[in-house]
Amino acid sequence: MSQLPADQPHAIPPRRLVLVGPPGVGKGTMSALLKERLGLRTLSSGEIFRHEIEMQTDLGRMAKRYIDHGELVPNGVTIEMMSKQLHDPQIKQSGFVLDGFPRTVKQAEALDEVLFELEQGLDKVVSLEVPQEVIVQRLTGRIGCTKCGEIYHSKNKPPKREGVCDRCNSPLFVREDDRPETIRERIRVFWETTAPVIEYYAKTSTLQRVDASHGPENTYAAICS
Numbered sequence: 591m592s593q594l595p596a597d598q599p600h601a602i603p604p605r606r607l608v609l610v611g612p613p614g615v616g617k618g619t620m621s622a623l624l625k626e627r628l629g630l631r632t633l634s635s636g637e638i639f640r641h642e643i644e645m646q647t648d649l650g651r652m653a654k655r656y657i658d659h660g661e662l663v664p665n666g667v668t669i670e671m672m673s674k675q676l677h678d679p680q681i682k683q684s685g686f687v688l689d690g691f692p693r694t695v696k697q698a699e700a701l702d703e704v705l706f707e708l709e710q711g712l713d714k715v716v717s718l719e720v721p722q723e724v725i726v727q728r729l730t731g732r733i734g735c736t737k738c739g740e741i742y743h744s745k746n747k748p749p750k751r752e753g754v755c756d757r758c759n760s761p762l763f764v765r766e767d768d769r770p771e772t773i774r775e776r777i778r779v780f781w782e783t784t785a786p787v788i789e790y791y792a793k794t795s796t797l798q799r800v801d802a803s804h805g806p807e808n809t810y811a812a813i814c815s
């Protein structure tokens with residue numbers, strides 16, 4: 591007999607999950623909350639690229655060549671970087687949240703293989719969903735640091751000194767990526783390339799669709815329910 595009252599669900603929070611969603615849907619905020627509250631390690635492809643490039647590893651040098659030419663880093667390189675991270679024994683303890691990976695079905699299949707090798711499985715894949723115009727409004731006004739990758743917002747999160755990064759003192763820019771017309775195009779491209787990934791996970795039955803338009807706390811509660 592359970593001692594817990596019926597109105598207090600005792601959900602076990604997920605420990606290995608993937609966040610999928612278009613740019614601006616709040617994946618970064620959500621990974622930060624999951625890290626802070628559940629102690630999960632956050633793995634974002636952008637962060638890992640920057641780390642490998644800074645450490646000047648072979649993978650980093652390869653990735654840099656593509657990024658410098660404004661091209662997407664090929665699947666093989668991205669998968670290898672992610673696999674390297676997931677093999678870190680500490681991640682087995684902490685659990686993880688993947689943000690921005692997998693982006694294609696090929697990457698999703700590769701991730702399944704890596705996790706199979708590690709005798710781990712995903713607890714769930716969360717698709718964060720918000721109407722397009724809400725995203726456009728959120729992203730307009732974003733300014734980013736070209737050196738450390740920190741993101742600010744002219745209204746919601748202004749830097750202490752205008753135009754200068756709080757973390758590393760480098761100049762801030764409105765990224766080409768954050769102009770409204772570019773945002774709409776990025777969302778279109780996201781759905782075109784990532785919709786198959788969502789279908790892939792719908793079949794493996796770990797997919798949860800979450801309406802992320804009601805603020806981070808509600809989204810967090812839905813993910814942990």
Ligand SMILES: [Zn+2]
Binds near residue numbers: 738739740
């Ligand atoms: Zn910075």
